[in-house]
Amino acid sequence: xxxxxxxxxxxxxxxxxxxxxxxxxxxxxxxxxxxxxxxxxxxxxxxxxxxxxxxxxxxxxxxxxxxxxxxxxxxxxxxxxxxxxxxxxxxxxxxxxxxxxxxxxxxxxxxxxxxxxxxxxxxxxxxxxxxxxxxxxxxxxxxxxxxxxxxxxxxxxxxxxxxxxxxxxxxxxxxxxxxxxxxxxxxxxxxxxxxxxxxxxxxxxxxxxxxxxxxxxxxxxxxxxxxxxxxxxxxxxxxxxxxxxxxxxxxxxxxxxxxxxxxxxxxxxxxxxxxxxxxxxxxxxxxxxxxxxxxxxxxxxxxxxxxxxxxxxxxxx
Amino acid sequence: xxxxxxxxxxxxxxxxxxxxxxxxxxxxxxxxxxxxxxxxxxxxxxxxxxxxxxxxxxxxxxxxxxxxxxxxxxxxxxxxxxxxxxxxxxxxxxxxxxxxxxxxxxxxxxxxxxxxxxxxxxxxxxxxxxxxxxxxxxxxxxxxxxxxxxxxxxxxxxxxxxxxxxxxxxxxxxxxxxxxxxxxxxxxxxxxxxxxxxxxxxxxxxxxxxxxxxxxxxxxxxxxxxxxxxxxxxxxxxxxxx
Numbered sequence: 148x149x150x151x152x153x154x155x156x157x158x159x160x161x162x163x164x165x166x167x168x169x170x171x172x173x174x175x176x177x178x179x180x181x182x183x184x185x186x187x188x189x190x191x192x193x194x195x196x197x198x199x200x201x202x203x204x205x206x207x208x209x210x211x212x213x214x215x216x217x218x219x220x221x222x223x224x225x226x227x228x229x230x231x232x233x234x235x236x237x238x239x240x241x242x243x244x245x246x247x248x249x250x251x252x253x254x255x256x257x258x259x260x261x262x263x264x265x266x267x268x269x270x271x272x273x274x275x276x277x278x279x280x281x282x283x284x285x286x287x288x289x290x291x292x293x294x295x296x297x298x299x300x301x302x303x304x305x306x307x308x309x310x311x312x313x314x315x316x317x318x319x320x321x322x323x324x325x326x327x328x329x330x331x332x333x334x335x336x337x338x339x340x341x342x343x344x345x346x347x348x349x350x351x352x353x354x355x356x357x358x359x360x361x362x363x364x365x366x367x368x369x370x371x372x373x374x375x376x377x378x379x380x381x382x383x384x385x386x387x388x389x390x391x392x393x394x395x396x397x398x399x400x401x402x403x404x405x406x407x408x409x410x411x412x413x414x415x416x417x418x419x420x421x422x423x424x425x426x427x428x429x430x431x432x433x434x435x436x437x438x439x440x441x442x443x444x445x446x447x448x449x450x451x452x453x454x455x456x457x458x459x460x461x462x463x464x
Numbered sequence: 465x466x467x468x469x470x471x472x473x474x475x476x477x478x479x480x481x482x483x484x485x486x487x488x489x490x491x492x493x494x495x496x497x498x499x500x501x502x503x504x505x506x507x508x509x510x511x512x513x514x515x516x517x518x519x520x521x522x523x524x525x526x527x528x529x530x531x532x533x534x535x536x537x538x539x540x541x542x543x544x545x546x547x548x549x550x551x552x553x554x555x556x557x558x559x560x561x562x563x564x565x566x567x568x569x570x571x572x573x574x575x576x577x578x579x580x581x582x583x584x585x586x587x588x589x590x591x592x593x594x595x596x597x598x599x600x601x602x603x604x605x606x607x608x609x610x611x612x613x614x615x616x617x618x619x620x621x622x623x624x625x626x627x628x629x630x631x632x633x634x635x636x637x638x639x640x641x642x643x644x645x646x647x648x649x650x651x652x653x654x655x656x657x658x659x660x661x662x663x664x665x666x667x668x669x670x671x672x673x674x675x676x677x678x679x680x681x682x683x684x685x686x687x688x689x690x691x692x693x694x695x696x697x698x699x700x701x702x703x704x705x706x
Binding site for chain 2: 154156157191199200203204207211214215228232234238242244248249250257258277278285289292293296298302303305309310311314316319325331333334335340354374382399400402403410413422423424425427434435437438440441442453454460461
């Protein structure tokens with residue numbers, strides 16, 4: 148059975164490779180903290196499931212301290228612009244094939260892998276099938292690229308290093324935020340916010356109540372970085388008791404559009420790092436908040452539209 | 465109220481643009497300590513949640529593929545291909561991607577997009593290439609805006625497409641939450657009520673993408689005028705001194 152653990156092993160090996168390439172480059176220009184950071188991350192993927200929670204926690208803290216001064220980016224491009232232009236002309240549109248293998252194989256894998264049964268056991272754990280499919284798709288795509296392009300043997304890992312160092316510590320931010328979310332939940336942060344919201348928001352009319360619900364969803368999502376965390380809190384606090392029960396709002400309309408109001412918040416918050424901060428790093432934007440700034444106008448207009456939709460469709464006339 | 469200290473730390477940290485990883489970690493530790501846990505327990509809880517959410521990082525496995533193909537000229541090819549289409553502009557390229565992303569997400573094909581898989585290797589280079597083809601060399605700030613809008617198109621398309629699909633996480637979460645509160649709803653009804661917002665999202669963001677083209681055109685005209693003035697001025701001065 149292929150579990151997530153096998154994919155974590157691949158991740159660990161890639162990160163260890165990135166750490167080694169950085170280590171070998173230390174003499175020339177790379178500081179030691181790049182090596183340490185990726186090596187610690189590799190340990191968490193390779194052995195995290197077998198270490199104690201406290202040891203894992205200490206490893207994460209060490210990573211954070213190592214990255215607190217920022218990681219260096221490897222400036223050297225292995226290929227020259229001329230060589231790339233020449234290669235692009237030679238390969239033409241076939242260059243897109245390995246890249247497109249990733250989404251297509253992920254899709255087919257998540258559709259089919261869960262149904263494959265060998266000797267009575269499922270090939271892939273059905274609960275983890277999407278992530279496993281993504282992991283396997285990247286392997287298939289890499290094999291395609293290697294067979295097709297025949298790059299030098301170490302090119303995959305040196306190229307992965309070039310991209311990973313340019314993303315830097317932002318690569319780890321989504322996981323750290325998930326951990327923060329868990330600590331927020333354990334400390335009851337959501338309940339406190341819901342109490343504050345119901346105490347201080349104006350809720351006197353149906354329209355005021357849906358406005359408070361939609362804006363509350365967006366604001367709480369901005370704080371938590373995740374509409375899924377905001378939804379139960381806001382719906383239990385305002386959505387169900389006020390909009391649905393007191394003002395007889397349609398529960399389907401209210402909750403469906405309420406969730407989408409939360410998504411407007413997701414577009415505006417650095418806490419949703421994998422959607423907003425990671426792409427800024429991945430696209431090598433100088434402004435870390437560049438993607439958020441590009442999304443704020445859409446998010447605000449759409450939030451307003453959601454309030455109008457709620458006010459119009461939630462209350463049967 | 466004390467556990468809210470974590471939120472305060474996060475807001476201040478992001479506002480002052482401190483290292484976000486450090487800010488988030490400190491906020492987590494502070495929240496745990498403020499709710500009365502011991503330091504040992506808080507570190508253990510942080511480590512546990514971090515290890516449990518390793519699955520969000522699997523997407524990085526795509527980097528060796530992208531790196532190897534970029535090394536062979538992927539971005540250059542993406543730009544050339546789009547340059548051959550005369551009607552292509554940055555805004556229209558992104559509009560097409562927004563539509564594709566939204567439609568495929570609505571059909572449950574969320575995995576057909578993504579920042580590492582599609583935006584960095586294909587979408588952003590194509591949008592840049594289209595803009596370069598239409599307006600000539602781009603200023604760095606213009607390039608940044610096009611890249612940021614490329615990432616935004618992926619996010620908006622996915623967020624406001626996926627909820628139209630019945631079996632997506634958010635629909636199941638809504639249904640599960642309501643069920644706990646004794647209300648039974650059909651996932652299909654929830655998904656249907658995601659459609660109005662999906663349409664509005666496409667109209668709003670699509671319009672902004674077309675306005676991006678207008679802005680790029682204006683900026684390139686202004687740049688051309690500036691250049692012409694710069695070239696004209698020295699000759700005028702020469703004339704005065706003569």
